[in-house]
Amino acid sequence: MAFDYDKYIRPGKLPHIWCPGCGHGIVMKGLIRAMDTLGLKKENTAIVSGIGCASRLPGYIDCCTLHTAHGRAAAFATGVKLAKPEMNVILCGGDGDGTAIGGNHFIHACRRNIDMTYIIMNNYIYGMTGGQFSPATPTGHKASTTPYGNPDPCFDIAKLAIGAGATFVARGTAFHANQIDKLIVEAIQHKGFSVVEILDDCPTTYGRRNKYKSVIEMMNRLKEVAVPVKAAEKMTAEQLQGKILTGVLYKEEKPEYTAEYAKVIERAQAK
Amino acid sequence: MEKKLPKIEIIEKYCKGCHICVEFCPTKVLEMKGFYATVKNLEACIKCMQCELRCPDFAIKVITE
Amino acid sequence: MSKKVAFLQGNEAAAHGALYAGCNFFGGYPITPSTEVAEVMSVELPKIGGKFVQMEDEIGAMAAILGASLAGSKVLTSTSGPGLSLKQELIGYGCIAEIPCVVYNVMRGGPSTGMPTGPSQSDVMAAKWGTHGDHPAICLVPASVQETYEEVIRAFNLSEKYRTPVMVMPDEIVAHMRERIVFPEQGEVEVVSRKSPSVSPEQYKPYDTSFGDVPPLASFGSGYKFHVTGLNKMQDGFPTTKAEIVQAEEERQVRKVEANADDIVTFEEYQLDDADVVVIAYGSTSRSARYAVNAAREQGLKAGMFRIKTFWPFPDKQIKALAGKVKGFIVPEMNLGMCANEVERCAQGKAPIHGIFRVDGEPINPDQILDKMKEVK
Secondary structure: OOOOOOHOOOOOOOOOOOOOOOOOOHHHHHHHHHHHHHHHHHHHHHEEEOOOOOOHHHHEEEEEEOOOOOOOOHHHHHHHHOOOOOOEEEEEEHHHHHHHOOOOHHHHHHHHHHOOOOEEEEOEEOOOOOEOOOOOOOOOOOOOOOOOOOOOOOOOOOHHHHOOOOOEEEEEEOHHHHHHHHHHHHHHHHOOOOOEEEEEOOOOHHHHHHHHOOOOHHHHHHHHHEEEHHHHOOOOOHHHOOOOOEEEEEEOOOOOOHHHHHHHHHHHHHH | OOOOOOOEEEOOOOOOOOOOOHHHHOOOOOEEEOEEEEEEOHOOOOOOHHHHHHHHOOOOEEOOO | OOOOOEEEEEHHHHHHHHHHOOOOOOOOOOOOOOOEEEEEHHHHHHOOOOOEEEEOOOOOHHHHHHHHHHOOOEEEEEHHHHHHHHHHHHHHHHHHHHOEEEEEEEEEOOOOOOOOOEOOOOOOHHHHHHOOOOOOOEEEEOOHHHHHHHHHHHHHHHHHHHOEEEEOEEEEHHHEEEEEEOOOOOOOOOOOOOOOOOOOOOOOOOOHHHOOOOOOOOOOOOOOOOEHHHHHHHOOOOOOOOOHHHHHHHHHHHHHHHHOHHHOOOOHHHHHOOOOEEEEOOOOHHHHHHHHHHHHHOOOOEEEEEOEEEOOOHHHHHHHHHHOOOOOOEEEEEOOOHHHHHHHHHHHHOOOOOEEEEEOOOOOHHHHHHHHHHHEE
């Protein structure tokens, strides 16, 4: 049976604003399937985003949705979660929003290990403003503000999250659609701050500047570079050259922030 | 026994003509017809659901029994 | 029964005022000279099951309180000049998304790092014009420790009533001086909470103006699902660029405060009945002004003071009325004439304005004001 996305999509909101072939819609579908698998109550789920193409996602989903300011999703979400720890709080946004202007909030949400799930759609570019380079744009690649090739080194977002203290970090791609919901399910089930980076395509502002002739070429590239962590274990360093690991990259159990704060309340009230 | 075919519904008002479903269908069930994707060869469908999963635009429904 | 009395600093009083008003969430970032508010809140909030979070930066603190407010909390942040500059981005968000919150900003020397421990009154324009775009502004400027306590309660009430950020801006002198404070009993001072929706979740719209200029606000996690954005929005909360809707919504957001100025604006009239020289003062400067008025009266001058307690909305009506009756206004302030410009706007040329402007981190003393009074002919 076809999956019924309409249960979660706000009436009258489709078609969405994303360009033809943009993977954000594939990610949104993955999120919806994940919510359905987990049976999350819509009225008890907050979806929080920043600014950018990917940050328009919450507007389509029939939950408590908060489209904040550029980069601020993690900080707004921290307020929501700490005020109402019983709510499911899911964040989403793009690479520029999350790791440039929102970089500070991102690493500190990781450090606090607050029980929220952050879905970062990494399409290597600022799409909504017309294709400027982001902290995730690979060195040498072209953007509207790197016409001679990007001189900046780029972030590995998953490594950044692990380094900052996130206790669940996974990576998928928009091509591997049936994996997205599974990663998100595991991330939401994890008690602590979980990050799911989805490698995505922006045919409109990134692809055309970087010699991708079509959406299909971009999707094929995601198909080719992705190597599941399990498969990578059996591969040589040479074979892994230019590949990107996908799947659950990191997982650890650590005290969760709202649970720790509940203990603060206990200690304060015991005095 | 006769093979039970699914129903593939393409919602044209959502389809943005990105070609993803057509290109990645393993049995080449779909084709582009003008701007939109359309079903060319339903007989070949193996109900893998990849077109539905990968459609970024909520435009494909593969309805199976 | 005798009332509870304490000897407190302005910042400590602010924290206790917030607690009286029902504040149960504080998000902050350390900054001189306002950190004591955060310190008191970190002690007191967990005792009542409230939440205190020290965020990674000033913007994060502002974001956290807005998120918590949408989840139904009564929220406070505290800061000072440079922090206020950073918070402006999301103060604007609070204005357009109409989220109640209280921003307590201690005015220190500026711009930039300026004089972190020196007093100033130079953030009063930032309270109105700091964030971009047209938006409502409510800003209270207490002059004593007791008043800081009371005005923080009033700030919560106004922010909940009008569904908008409210600022309380003591200068550093008020924030750090210690005075006797008498705490009201529970129930003695009115505490206002936001209007909750009377309709079902299915019918709820977060900006439904059929309920008036201040639509009821539901909380996340209370059964209501709705969308909140910083984009110009329609009554259902979803973004729009439709000219007539944007125009109407922008006008409503400003009108809900401006049209209720009589409910919001507070002031004190001191010795004004026969006064022909009127000092217009606020914050700690008004304490010097009161002293100067008393001294002037002893010397036979008909001096008085109009003390601004609510800086925004500005007491236009009251100052316009005074301008027709007096020989001149004296405006002492710890900035280069921010209030004086507003007084000039209201006076409409009917009374001359004599400014005493100090930005050297020193308070304005009564003698300076008294000397200026003698210049008014």
